[in-house]
Amino acid sequence: MSYWLMKSEPVTFGIDALAASPRKTTSWDGVRNFQARNFMRDRMKVGDLAFFYHSNCDEPGIVGVVKIVREGYPDPTAFDRNDAHYDPDSKPDNPRWYMVDVQLQRKFPHTISLTSLKKHADGKLKGLAVLQRGNRLSITPVSAAHWKFILDLA
DNA sequence: GCCAACGTTGGC
DNA sequence: GCCAACGTTGGC
Numbered sequence: 001m002s003y004w005l006m007k008s009e010p011v012t013f014g015i016d017a018l019a020a021s022p023r024k025t026t027s028w029d030g031v032r033n034f035q036a037r038n039f040m041r042d043r044m045k046v047g048d049l050a051f052f053y054h055s056n057c058d059e060p061g062i063v064g065v066v067k068i069v070r071e072g073y074p075d076p077t078a079f080d081r082n083d084a085h086y087d088p089d090s091k092p093d094n095p096r097w098y099m100v101d102v103q104l105q106r107k108f109p110h111t112i113s114l115t116s117l118k119k120h121a122d123g124k125l126k127g128l129a130v131l132q133r134g135n136r137l138s139i140t141p142v143s144a145a146h147w148k149f150i151l152d153l154a
Numbered sequence: 155g156c157c158a159a160c161g162t163t164g165g166c
Numbered sequence: 167g168c169c170a171a172c173g174t175t176g177g178c
Protein backbone atom coordinates (compact mmCIF):
# COMPACT_ATOMS: atom_id res chain seq x y z
CA MET A 1 0.00 0.00 0.00
CA SER A 2 0.99 3.61 -0.49
CA TYR A 3 0.74 6.86 1.43
CA TRP A 4 -0.33 10.24 0.09
CA LEU A 5 -1.02 13.85 0.93
CA MET A 6 -4.14 15.52 -0.43
CA LYS A 7 -4.74 19.26 -0.27
CA SER A 8 -8.06 20.97 0.13
CA GLU A 9 -9.04 24.52 0.97
CA PRO A 10 -11.08 24.50 4.17
CA VAL A 11 -13.26 27.33 2.86
CA THR A 12 -14.29 25.04 -0.01
CA PHE A 13 -14.16 21.62 1.65
CA GLY A 14 -12.39 21.13 4.95
CA ILE A 15 -12.05 18.18 7.25
CA ASP A 16 -15.19 19.15 9.16
CA ALA A 17 -17.19 19.06 5.94
CA LEU A 18 -15.84 15.56 5.35
CA ALA A 19 -16.76 14.53 8.91
CA ALA A 20 -20.31 15.75 8.24
CA SER A 21 -20.62 13.87 4.94
CA PRO A 22 -22.61 10.64 4.66
CA ARG A 23 -20.43 7.72 5.80
CA LYS A 24 -17.72 10.39 6.26
CA THR A 25 -16.95 9.74 2.62
CA THR A 26 -16.57 12.03 -0.37
CA SER A 27 -15.48 11.87 -3.98
CA TRP A 28 -12.31 13.85 -4.60
CA ASP A 29 -13.67 15.67 -7.63
CA GLY A 30 -12.54 18.79 -9.41
CA VAL A 31 -8.85 17.95 -9.78
CA ARG A 32 -7.67 19.45 -13.07
CA ASN A 33 -3.97 18.73 -13.04
CA PHE A 34 -2.54 15.87 -15.06
CA GLN A 35 0.02 14.71 -12.54
CA ALA A 36 -2.52 14.61 -9.72
CA ARG A 37 -4.98 12.87 -12.03
CA ASN A 38 -2.42 10.22 -12.88
CA PHE A 39 -1.90 9.48 -9.21
CA MET A 40 -5.63 8.98 -8.71
CA ARG A 41 -6.20 7.07 -11.92
CA ASP A 42 -3.13 4.86 -11.91
CA ARG A 43 -1.51 4.67 -8.52
CA MET A 44 -4.01 4.97 -5.67
CA LYS A 45 -5.41 1.71 -4.38
CA VAL A 46 -8.22 0.89 -1.99
CA GLY A 47 -6.74 0.85 1.48
CA ASP A 48 -4.09 3.47 0.78
CA LEU A 49 -3.95 6.22 3.41
CA ALA A 50 -3.60 9.95 2.86
CA PHE A 51 -3.00 12.99 5.01
CA PHE A 52 -5.76 15.57 4.68
CA TYR A 53 -4.04 18.94 4.26
CA HIS A 54 -5.63 22.37 4.63
CA SER A 55 -4.19 24.87 2.15
CA ASN A 56 -4.70 28.57 1.52
CA CYS A 57 -5.92 29.31 5.05
CA ASP A 58 -4.85 30.82 8.35
CA GLU A 59 -2.97 27.76 9.53
CA PRO A 60 -1.96 25.54 6.61
CA GLY A 61 -1.10 22.01 7.65
CA ILE A 62 -2.16 18.42 8.08
CA VAL A 63 -5.44 17.98 9.93
CA GLY A 64 -6.22 14.29 9.68
CA VAL A 65 -6.08 10.98 7.85
CA VAL A 66 -8.34 9.61 5.12
CA LYS A 67 -8.48 6.22 3.46
CA ILE A 68 -8.97 5.53 -0.23
CA VAL A 69 -12.21 3.54 -0.43
CA ARG A 70 -12.77 3.59 -4.20
CA GLU A 71 -10.15 3.58 -6.91
CA GLY A 72 -9.96 6.01 -9.83
CA TYR A 73 -13.09 6.53 -11.90
CA PRO A 74 -14.23 9.32 -14.23
CA ASP A 75 -15.00 12.69 -12.62
CA PRO A 76 -18.59 13.56 -13.64
CA THR A 77 -18.17 17.26 -12.81
CA ALA A 78 -16.06 17.51 -15.97
CA PHE A 79 -19.15 16.62 -18.04
CA ASP A 80 -21.46 19.15 -16.37
CA ARG A 81 -21.46 22.45 -18.22
CA ASN A 82 -22.91 24.16 -15.15
CA ASP A 83 -20.10 22.97 -12.91
CA ALA A 84 -17.16 25.25 -12.12
CA HIS A 85 -14.81 22.44 -13.19
CA TYR A 86 -16.56 21.72 -16.48
CA ASP A 87 -14.16 20.65 -19.22
CA PRO A 88 -15.64 20.32 -22.72
CA ASP A 89 -12.63 18.22 -23.75
CA SER A 90 -13.60 15.47 -21.32
CA LYS A 91 -16.23 13.16 -22.80
CA PRO A 92 -18.06 10.32 -21.06
CA ASP A 93 -16.73 7.87 -23.67
CA ASN A 94 -13.21 9.29 -23.30
CA PRO A 95 -12.87 10.91 -19.89
CA ARG A 96 -9.94 13.18 -19.23
CA TRP A 97 -10.38 13.62 -15.46
CA TYR A 98 -10.58 11.02 -12.72
CA MET A 99 -11.27 11.00 -9.01
CA VAL A 100 -11.19 8.61 -6.06
CA ASP A 101 -13.44 8.28 -3.01
CA VAL A 102 -11.96 8.93 0.41
CA GLN A 103 -13.29 8.22 3.88
CA LEU A 104 -12.28 10.06 7.03
CA GLN A 105 -10.26 7.88 9.39
CA ARG A 106 -9.02 10.33 11.94
CA LYS A 107 -9.10 14.01 12.74
CA PHE A 108 -6.09 15.20 14.69
CA PRO A 109 -6.72 17.11 17.92
CA HIS A 110 -4.44 19.86 16.59
CA THR A 111 -3.27 20.86 13.14
CA ILE A 112 0.22 19.64 12.32
CA SER A 113 1.13 23.01 10.89
CA LEU A 114 3.27 23.59 7.85
CA THR A 115 5.51 25.63 10.15
CA SER A 116 6.09 22.65 12.42
CA LEU A 117 6.71 20.35 9.45
CA LYS A 118 9.30 22.77 8.10
CA LYS A 119 11.38 22.35 11.26
CA HIS A 120 12.26 18.89 9.95
CA ALA A 121 12.75 19.92 6.32
CA ASP A 122 16.46 19.15 6.46
CA GLY A 123 16.09 16.19 8.80
CA LYS A 124 13.47 13.49 9.12
CA LEU A 125 11.21 15.07 6.53
CA LYS A 126 13.87 15.81 3.95
CA GLY A 127 12.31 15.48 0.50
CA LEU A 128 8.68 15.68 1.59
CA ALA A 129 6.92 17.14 -1.45
CA VAL A 130 4.80 19.66 0.40
CA LEU A 131 7.98 21.22 1.81
CA GLN A 132 9.60 21.72 -1.58
CA ARG A 133 9.84 25.30 -2.76
CA GLY A 134 7.07 26.29 -5.13
CA ASN A 135 5.19 23.06 -4.64
CA ARG A 136 1.65 23.36 -5.94
CA LEU A 137 0.68 19.78 -6.68
CA SER A 138 -2.55 18.99 -4.81
CA ILE A 139 -1.84 15.26 -4.48
CA THR A 140 1.64 13.99 -3.63
CA PRO A 141 3.13 10.68 -2.50
CA VAL A 142 4.45 10.34 1.04
CA SER A 143 7.11 7.79 1.94
CA ALA A 144 6.43 5.24 4.69
CA ALA A 145 9.19 6.77 6.83
CA HIS A 146 7.77 10.28 6.44
CA TRP A 147 4.28 8.99 7.16
CA LYS A 148 5.34 7.37 10.40
CA PHE A 149 7.30 10.39 11.53
CA ILE A 150 4.44 12.79 10.87
CA LEU A 151 1.96 10.57 12.69
CA ASP A 152 4.19 10.81 15.75
CA LEU A 153 3.82 14.60 15.58
CA ALA A 154 0.03 14.35 15.88
C1' DG B 155 -3.48 41.86 -1.20
C1' DC B 156 1.01 40.57 -2.96
C1' DC B 157 3.77 37.88 -5.63
C1' DA B 158 6.83 33.81 -6.71
C1' DA B 159 6.38 29.51 -8.77
C1' DC B 160 4.33 26.66 -11.74
C1' DG B 161 1.25 24.36 -15.48
C1' DT B 162 -1.16 25.13 -19.68
C1' DT B 163 -2.18 27.30 -24.00
C1' DG B 164 -1.43 28.81 -28.46
C1' DG B 165 1.10 31.47 -32.02
C1' DC B 166 4.90 30.85 -34.76
C1' DG C 167 9.44 22.33 -30.64
C1' DC C 168 10.03 26.85 -28.60
C1' DC C 169 8.54 30.20 -25.56
C1' DA C 170 5.72 34.28 -24.21
C1' DA C 171 1.45 35.10 -22.17
C1' DC C 172 -1.78 33.84 -19.12
C1' DG C 173 -4.27 31.77 -15.21
C1' DT C 174 -3.86 29.41 -10.85
C1' DT C 175 -1.89 28.03 -6.45
C1' DG C 176 -0.87 29.00 -1.98
C1' DG C 177 2.23 30.93 1.62
C1' DC C 178 2.95 35.08 3.72
